[in-house]
Amino acid sequence: MNIEIIAVGTxxxxxxxxxxxxxxxIERLGDIGLxxxxxxxxxxxxxxxxxxxxxxxxxxxxxxxGGGLGPTGxxxxxEAAASALGRxxxxxxxxxxxxxxxxxxxxxxxxxxxxxxxWIVEGAEVLPNGAGTAPGQWIESGGKILVLLPGPPHELKTxxxxxxxxxxxxxxxxxxxxxxxxxxxxxxxxVEALIAELYPESGDCGLTVLASPGRxxxxxxxxxxxxxxxxxxxxxxxxxLRDRLGSAVYGGQDDELESVVVRLLREAGATLAxxxxxxxxxxxxRLTNVPGSSRVFLGGYVAYGNAAKARDLGVDPSIIEAEGAxxxxxxxxxxxxxxxxxxxxxxxxxxxxxxxxxxxxxKPVGLVHIALAGPDGxxxxxxxxxxxxxxxxxxxxxxxxxxxxxxxxxxx
Amino acid sequence: MNIEIIAVGTxxxxxxxxxxxxxxxIERLGDIGLxxxxxxxxxxxxxxxxxxxxxxxxxxxxxxxGGGLGPTGxxxxxEAAASALGRxxxxxxxxxxxxxxxxxxxxxxxxxxxxxxxWIVEGAEVLPNGAGTAPGQWIESGGKILVLLPGPPHELKTxxxxxxxxxxxxxxxxxxxxxxxxxxxxxxxxVEALIAELYPESGDCGLTVLASPGRxxxxxxxxxxxxxxxxxxxxxxxxxLRDRLGSAVYGGQDDELESVVVRLLREAGATLAxxxxxxxxxxxxRLTNVPGSSRVFLGGYVAYGNAAKARDLGVDPSIIEAEGAxxxxxxxxxxxxxxxxxxxxxxxxxxxxxxxxxxxxxKPVGLVHIALAGPDGxxxxxxxxxxxxxxxxxxxxxxxxxxxxxxxxxxx
Numbered sequence: 001m002n003i004e005i006i007a008v009g010t011x012x013x014x015x016x017x018x019x020x021x022x023x024x025x026i027e028r029l030g031d032i033g034l035x036x037x038x039x040x041x042x043x044x045x046x047x048x049x050x051x052x053x054x055x056x057x058x059x060x061x062x063x064x065x066g067g068g069l070g071p072t073g074x075x076x077x078x079e080a081a082a083s084a085l086g087r088x089x090x091x092x093x094x095x096x097x098x099x100x101x102x103x104x105x106x107x108x109x110x111x112x113x114x115x116x117x118x119w120i121v122e123g124a125e126v127l128p129n130g131a132g133t134a135p136g137q138w139i140e141s142g143g144k145i146l147v148l149l150p151g152p153p154h155e156l157k158t159x160x161x162x163x164x165x166x167x168x169x170x171x172x173x174x175x176x177x178x179x180x181x182x183x184x185x186x187x188x189x190x191v192e193a194l195i196a197e198l199y200p201e202s203g204d205c206g207l208t209v210l211a212s213p214g215r216x217x218x219x220x221x222x223x224x225x226x227x228x229x230x231x232x233x234x235x236x237x238x239x240x241l242r243d244r245l246g247s248a249v250y251g252g253q254d255d256e257l258e259s260v261v262v263r264l265l266r267e268a269g270a271t272l273a274x275x276x277x278x279x280x281x282x283x284x285x286r287l288t289n290v291p292g293s294s295r296v297f298l299g300g301y302v303a304y305g306n307a308a309k310a311r312d313l314g315v316d317p318s319i320i321e322a323e324g325a326x327x328x329x330x331x332x333x334x335x336x337x338x339x340x341x342x343x344x345x346x347x348x349x350x351x352x353x354x355x356x357x358x359x360x361x362x363k364p365v366g367l368v369h370i371a372l373a374g375p376d377g378x379x380x381x382x383x384x385x386x387x388x389x390x391x392x393x394x395x396x397x398x399x400x401x402x403x404x405x406x407x408x409x410x411x412x
Numbered sequence: 413m414n415i416e417i418i419a420v421g422t423x424x425x426x427x428x429x430x431x432x433x434x435x436x437x438i439e440r441l442g443d444i445g446l447x448x449x450x451x452x453x454x455x456x457x458x459x460x461x462x463x464x465x466x467x468x469x470x471x472x473x474x475x476x477x478g479g480g481l482g483p484t485g486x487x488x489x490x491e492a493a494a495s496a497l498g499r500x501x502x503x504x505x506x507x508x509x510x511x512x513x514x515x516x517x518x519x520x521x522x523x524x525x526x527x528x529x530x531w532i533v534e535g536a537e538v539l540p541n542g543a544g545t546a547p548g549q550w551i552e553s554g555g556k557i558l559v560l561l562p563g564p565p566h567e568l569k570t571x572x573x574x575x576x577x578x579x580x581x582x583x584x585x586x587x588x589x590x591x592x593x594x595x596x597x598x599x600x601x602x603v604e605a606l607i608a609e610l611y612p613e614s615g616d617c618g619l620t621v622l623a624s625p626g627r628x629x630x631x632x633x634x635x636x637x638x639x640x641x642x643x644x645x646x647x648x649x650x651x652x653l654r655d656r657l658g659s660a661v662y663g664g665q666d667d668e669l670e671s672v673v674v675r676l677l678r679e680a681g682a683t684l685a686x687x688x689x690x691x692x693x694x695x696x697x698r699l700t701n702v703p704g705s706s707r708v709f710l711g712g713y714v715a716y717g718n719a720a721k722a723r724d725l726g727v728d729p730s731i732i733e734a735e736g737a738x739x740x741x742x743x744x745x746x747x748x749x750x751x752x753x754x755x756x757x758x759x760x761x762x763x764x765x766x767x768x769x770x771x772x773x774x775k776p777v778g779l780v781h782i783a784l785a786g787p788d789g790x791x792x793x794x795x796x797x798x799x800x801x802x803x804x805x806x807x808x809x810x811x812x813x814x815x816x817x818x819x820x821x822x823x824x
Binding site: 030051282291308 | 425438451486518691695703705714753769805
């Protein structure tokens with residue numbers, strides 16, 4: 001079954017306005033396990049509204065339209081709906097009387113344009129609007145349901161909550177469940193390859209793979225007619241996905257990699273220091289975004305120049321002379337220096353070429369050496385990250401934090 | 413003429429995700445005087461995508477589709493577009509070679525699913541994607557234009573700016589001009605009050621005030637049928653706005669405060685060091701986001717604990733004992749320490765309470781002391797910033813950078 005939401009209003013086609021009505025409807029429908037298949041946003045003028053209603057009647061089973069029921073000339077949802085359905089409009093004196101009564105309570109005469117709001121699509125059921133003058137309309141046609149809702153958000157909510165949601169829930173009552181699995185260290189394609197076999201098993205569950213730099217998230221959802229039944233299918237699929245993805249999984253909804261690392265450090269009663277060259281403080285910034293990080297993060301060095309690397313971190317200038325500032329030896333010396341100087345249990349060091357300049361054949365832009373010094377020795381990695389300067393910085397910080405997460409979690 | 417934007421992605425039909433791609437496209441089309449008639453948001457699965465492409469070919473003259481060009485099984489825009497147009501798909505070995513080359517530069521093999529991205533709609537022109545693996549596609553059919561764009565925002569922007577916008581502007585025969593004025597240090601209301609008198613004068617120009625934490629931007633636009641005429645009106649209004657806003661203006665489109673500071677330091681031949689407590693490396697991170705910042709930024713300290721403040725920055729423990737780590741005296745000592753130790757001309761130091769815990773009656777959450785040490789002495793400020801931890805960190809870094817910008821620009 002397909003549900004479509006149509007938001008009507010030229011102002012919604014500007015980059016500054018948010019169509020909050022549709023987001024609200026999506027959320028409330030999601031609460032009863034009903035996903036929305038399409039959202040359409042169309043202006044008040046031109047042929048777009050009627051064309052959208054016609055196509056919605058082809059595509060969707062339930063159509064919710066928000067807006068365009070006001071009193072003015074650019075409110076044309078009534079006319080467009082009648083036309084798209086091949087029906088007429090009917091004047092309802094009882095609606096006009098209700099509007100007049102509303103004005104009377106406010107001790108004002110009804111403005112003439114409000115008369116327009118007393119017209120309804122032939123055969124429509126009127127949905128009372130306790131918060132404004134335009135009633136909603138419930139129209140059934142050929143097994144499909146078309147609901148017209150007023151556009152002002154509090155009016156739309158009033159009509160939807162009182163007259164629409166209960167009926168839709170009764171017709172389609174579904175129980176819904178949802179999970180997010182966050183991974184790092186794998187590309188979208190690698191994730192896809194690992195979980196490909198599970199697609200046939202995913203059955204009625206929704207499964208979306210969402211990639212952003214340094215992270216691939218899986219969104220899993222399930223809905224069903226019986227309470228608990230959706231949860232069982234969801235947990236079953238989510239469990240299999242986590243098994244396949246293994247140690248690449250670092251958390252669920254709302255888990256940032258830095259908050260996972262801070263939690264692991266706190267659980268281990270361990271402290272951390274950083275020494276950053278190419279990331280320029282980003283690792284420290286991310287760690288200190290986590291409330292309570294001051295209990296485990298002692299501090300860091302942004303050793304951008306070679307002099308700072310020698311003076312603050314005790315990196316032997318002959319290492320930089322022989323191997324260069326971007327080298328495994330320099331990264332290791334930086335990590336040991338930060339660990340010793342801060343008196344920390346762990347230290348992360350990064351040195352690399354963030355670009356756009358400074359690359360060479362043997363040391364290209366994006367090359368980063370990461371070293372992790374810990375209570376039981378050192379790990380170092382050489383990586384080449386793609387992208388522009390800020391992406392290289394972010395991917396470097398992501399990998400550094402993940403190296404620490406893996407060590408703290410005992411992952412080989 | 414009707415323009416429609418179609419955003420593809422099931423995640424965009426959740427109440428949590430914002431379809432920023434469509435907002436961006438609406439903004440850029442608006443810049444060249446082209447309004448969007450309809451926005452559609454449709455999921456990856458089911459018949460919705462193809463149905464939406466079919467209805468768009470009926471309704472719109474130009475159709476921009478964002479998303480669904482990725483490598484995985486739920487990326488189906490290529491297939492749906494071919495099907496809606498009644499065309500086939502063609503495998504392009506040259507695209508596969510370009511994707512393989514991209515992986516080679518990262519020293520990784522191309523994952524098998526990425527092969528899917530080498531298929532294009534029969535007759536489509538390939539639009540190179542400098543930022544990712546999926547090229548865009550430009551398809552003309554029956555006098556209509558269908559453009560397929562990759563979904564990751566930076567990729568969509570890259571392809572749109574380089575290959576799509578110039579062509580659409582040429583066909584739309586509008587000359588448009590646009591300016592952005594960026595300010596910091598004023599609230600949105602203060603900006604409104606300063607420019608209120610200019611609203612009647614703005615005439616046919618578009619003027620939008622856009623506030624984000626620590627920054628208020630003004631977007632000015634003008635369009636017309638004759639080249640040059642729009643520019644004249646735009647420059648006239650933008651000049652008056654800049655006059656009104658005075659020293660709060662720090663740059664234009666694409667100018668970040670940190671890039672302005674790096675440019676001013678380079679012009680002055682001066683160097684900078686940082687000492688951060690509450691901002692945890694954010695000031696250094698922002699500075700090192702600027703290409704070429706290594707010539708002026710010597711490095712920094714993330715002195716999160718008091719021991720680090722004493723050891724690395726030479727802050728006298730008796731100052732912290734008497735005044736507290738969050739005090740003007742501590743900030744000043746940190747700035748002097750970083751300046752001396754790094755041998756820099758300037759040093760910025762920040763110490764404060766980012767929250768959510770750690771506040772008191774006299775030192776509330778959001779309190780920050782910022783000190784700027786320079787060749788001709790020290791400036792210090794006490795501020796209390798609103799918001800959550802990350803906002804307090806950002807606003808602190810913004811004010812610190814602006815203090816330096818003002819000193820370097822000779823603004824009182």
